[in-house]
Structures are given as C-alpha cells and as structure tokens.
Amino acid sequence: MFRLRQVFHKHSWSTPHFEDGRHIMRCYECGAVRVVRAELMPSAEIQRRQQEAKEALRRLNEAS
Numbered sequence: 728m729f730r731l732r733q734v735f736h737k738h739s740w741s742t743p744h745f746e747d748g749r750h751i752m753r754c755y756e757c758g759a760v761r762v763v764r765a766e767l768m769p770s771a772e773i774q775r776r777q778q779e780a781k782e783a784l785r786r787l788n789e790a791s
Contacts, residue, residue, distance in 0.1 A: 738754040743763040745751075750763040769777070 736757060738759060739756055740752040740754060740761070743750050743752050750765075751760050752763055753760050
C-alpha cells in the first residue's frame with residue numbers, strides 16, 4: 728500500500744525559502760526538495776532607460 732501512495736503522490740510545495748545557500752521549496756508531505764530557479768526579465772521601461780543611459784555615456788565619452 729505504501730508503494731502505491733508513492734506512485735500517486737502529488738507534491739504540496741511550500742513557499743520558496745533560503746536554505747543551505749540556495750532557494751528551495753519543500754514538499755509538506757514527503758519532504759522532497761526542489762531548487763527554485765527564477766529568471767527575471769527587465770521591463771520595457773527599464774530597457775529604454777538603460778539604452779538612454781548608454782547613449783548619454785557614449786556622447787560624454789565622445790565629447791572628452
């Protein structure tokens with residue numbers, strides 16, 4: 728019966744937290760651990776401002 732529970736077990740993950748130098752989530756029932764991977768993409772506004780700053784820096788370097 729125990730093996731059948733393992734086969735059909737659906738993980739119930741905790742919220743991400745920092746442990747042992749990495750962000751992880753832990754299953755409340757079986758204790759399984761998975762590493763959280765996040766990819767943060769800058770918004771269009773941030774990208775626009777970054778481009779403006781690069782252009783301003785380029786112009787300053789050319790003027791010097």
